[in-house]
Amino acid sequence: MELVNAIEQSAVGALVRESLWVYPTLLTLHGVGLALLVGISCAVDVRILGFASDVPLRPMARFLPVMYLGFWLNALSGLGLLCAEASKMLRDPVFFVKMACILAGTGAIVRLNTLVFRPQDARLDRDTFHGSARALALASLAAWTLAIVTGRLTAYGFFR
Amino acid sequence: MDINGAVAWLQSSGLPGYMNAHAWAWPACEVLHFIGMATLLGTIGLLDLRMLGLARSIPARPLHRFVQWGLGGFVINLVTGVMFVAGNPFAPLEYISNVAFLLKMAFLILAGVNAGIFYLTGVSDVVLRLGPGDDAPLAAKLIGGTSMCLWLGVIVFGRLLPYLGDAF
Numbered sequence: 001m002e003l004v005n006a007i008e009q010s011a012v013g014a015l016v017r018e019s020l021w022v023y024p025t026l027l028t029l030h031g032v033g034l035a036l037l038v039g040i041s042c043a044v045d046v047r048i049l050g051f052a053s054d055v056p057l058r059p060m061a062r063f064l065p066v067m068y069l070g071f072w073l074n075a076l077s078g079l080g081l082l083c084a085e086a087s088k089m090l091r092d093p094v095f096f097v098k099m100a101c102i103l104a105g106t107g108a109i110v111r112l113n114t115l116v117f118r119p120q121d122a123r124l125d126r127d128t129f130h131g132s133a134r135a136l137a138l139a140s141l142a143a144w145t146l147a148i149v150t151g152r153l154t155a156y157g158f159f160r
Numbered sequence: 161m162d163i164n165g166a167v168a169w170l171q172s173s174g175l176p177g178y179m180n181a182h183a184w185a186w187p188a189c190e191v192l193h194f195i196g197m198a199t200l201l202g203t204i205g206l207l208d209l210r211m212l213g214l215a216r217s218i219p220a221r222p223l224h225r226f227v228q229w230g231l232g233g234f235v236i237n238l239v240t241g242v243m244f245v246a247g248n249p250f251a252p253l254e255y256i257s258n259v260a261f262l263l264k265m266a267f268l269i270l271a272g273v274n275a276g277i278f279y280l281t282g283v284s285d286v287v288l289r290l291g292p293g294d295d296a297p298l299a300a301k302l303i304g305g306t307s308m309c310l311w312l313g314v315i316v317f318g319r320l321l322p323y324l325g326d327a328f
Contacts, residue, residue: 024323031319039202054222062215
């Protein structure tokens with residue numbers, strides 16, 4: 001727990017906590033990043049699951065940089081927010097469930113990227129996916145939903 | 161019905177009591193509000209980005225089908241949003257006097273007007289005919305860019321509700 005206190009007392013932690021505008025700005029960026037990351041990831045997921053199957057899937061890869069922008073916005077803003085509230089977050093089991101969900105969601109994205117967007121097979125564009133791609137899409141939808149649920153709950157500390 | 165009439169109706173509806181009597185009601189609505197937000201931006205944003213020139217090899221008409229998911233997200237957020245205003249432990253008027261709330265509503269209305277312009281002036285007809293590789297006309301690019309900015313503004317001022325004003 002010494003580490004937790006050290007993080008919270010660090011220059012970054014103090015700045016985020018004490019400045020009038022840094023915390024709200026990080027929180028706002030965290031909301032924008034969430035919408036970009038989860039929104040686009042889930043749109044790709046439902047396409048893989050068969051919705052709007054006349055949208056060619058491979059060109060949807062062009063939307064992924066916007067999704068990654070959301071990911072990095074949230075990784076960085078989240079790190080700043082964590083420094084300010086280390087003692088609150090790192091003692092909350094819900095926070096670690098959120099981190100596990102993000103790990104799972106990110107893993108699903110990376111795996112789908114190699115499975116769906118990499119292969120140079122034009123048939124992929126027309127087919128609805130079966131097997132592992134569908135399972136990954138479902139896992140991604142579930143992981144992001146649970147990440148939002150647990151992320152919201154860390155503000156309440158129900159299980160702390 | 162004016163604003164005060166709407167507030168009085170909300171207060172007499174039993175919603176405020178319900179929101180405050182159940183510890184889970186507020187966080188549950190928040191979770192849904194965030195899911196609705198991501199759904200809305202992630203789907204309407206795809207069409208906006210396509211009009212702006214990204215992923216031009218995707219024909220616009222099938223991509224437009226994602227907009228119905230965005231509409232679903234909007235309805236979720238409208239319902240949960242009313243719950244927040246009704247369930248404010250102080251008074252719904254707390255929101256109405258909050259500058260972040262007023263800005264959020266202004267951006268929301270402008271986003272609605274922007275969508276109205278898209279569908280009612282014939283721009284959507286041109287866009288829906290865009291095939292693989294077709295570039296959207298300037299009017300559509302302006303509408304798509306405006307849409308992205310306005311929805312991001314809605315998120316920004318929604319997030320700033322407790323900081324610019326003192327609502328949640």
